[in-house]
Amino acid sequence: MLKDYKDLRYKMPAEWAKQKSTWIAWPHNKKDWPNKFKTIPFVFCEIISKISKYQKVNILIEKKSIKEKINQYLKKYLANTKNINFKVCKTNRVWLRDSFPIFVKDKNKNKILIDWSFNGWAKYKNFYHDNLICSKIKKLLHLRSIKPVLRNQKIILEGGSIDVNGSGVLLTTLQCLQSNKQVRNPGFKKKEYEYLFKKFLGIRKVIWLNKGIVGDDTNGHIDDIARFVNEKKIFLAYETNKKDINYKSLKENYKILKESVGPKKFEIVKIPMPQAKYINRTRVPASYLNFYIANKIVLVPIFKDSKDELVIKIFRKHFKNRKIIPIDCSSLIWGFGAIHCMTQQEPR
Secondary structure (H helix, E strand, O other): OOOOHHHOOOEOOOOOOOEEEEEEEOOOOHHHOOOOHHHHHHHHHHHHHHHHOOOEEEEEEOOHHHHHHHHHHHHHOOOOHHHEEEEEOOOOOOOHHHHOOEEEEOOOOOEEEEOOEOOHHHOOOOOOOHHHHHHHHHHHHOOEEEOOEEOOEEOEOOHHHOEEOOOOEEEEEHHHHHOOOOOOOOOOOHHHHHHHHHHHHOOOEEEEEOOOOOOOOOOOOHHHOEEEEEOOEEEEEEOOOOOOOOHHHHHHHHHHHHHHHOOOOOEEEEEEOOOOEEEOOEEEOOOOOOOEEOOOEEEEEEOOOOOHHHHHHHHHHHOOOOEEEEEEOOOHHHHOOOHHHHOEEEEO
């Protein structure tokens, strides 16, 4: 077993650490947005355009032939095409937060890819290409990769199920990693996950919240409910409507977080939830917590909601050195994901 934080071989940088690029996959799976796919490429264009003005964006595409068409779209959105690179890599879905490898650094600050296995959130059967992304990226970047194994078993883990502060603390949920629904690693207990987080991500403390939000098809991802915004500060989703189905679980998460971290260690900032959103009578996981921190900007999902303006003000208050850019995710969320779900940062 690993004893001392200083002796850890690998560490996962926080999202706000200096980034070399952002990885995004171009949308192609129309089944992820039934009857509403037409607008989705334009939402991606807006997001890519905003990021490209400040840093490099790598876009995974199915085949070379679609590159020119995407470039035409991006120019209409005033993207900095000099900062955009296309990489041919087949995907089943666009949610790279979960299917893309996680970048860590070793003691010599070398980048290494952690190649967690992916099984479509133990829900969808078509994940073959998504599970092969790391092998392709490894060759493209000429980086070493490590495939975590425990008890002779390959470990399944999605990036959206964890959030780190870059200094050894990780947030996750019991619902995602310990419930009997959509089981990723059968029989794995908390102590085994904590060992894996320590060994491969450099984690010395894990904070286990209870449940995620209703409508989340991943069964409890953390990146809809709690996120580090700096080493000592956590944004936490909070519901004020007692009649809402999320009210009880989000209140419980606040209590757990308060008791786990203590007021002297972390500042907890409550982020209100938007009103319940339904598309075709299906509740979708609309949350302001699914934001993405880039080098000089923060992209924040908004939902044509009365709380949008208030939330943007909260973000501006706490991200004084970054520009806050709201992105309308009213249609994107029909795919059960938003900005954080579709991005993966590559540190410098």
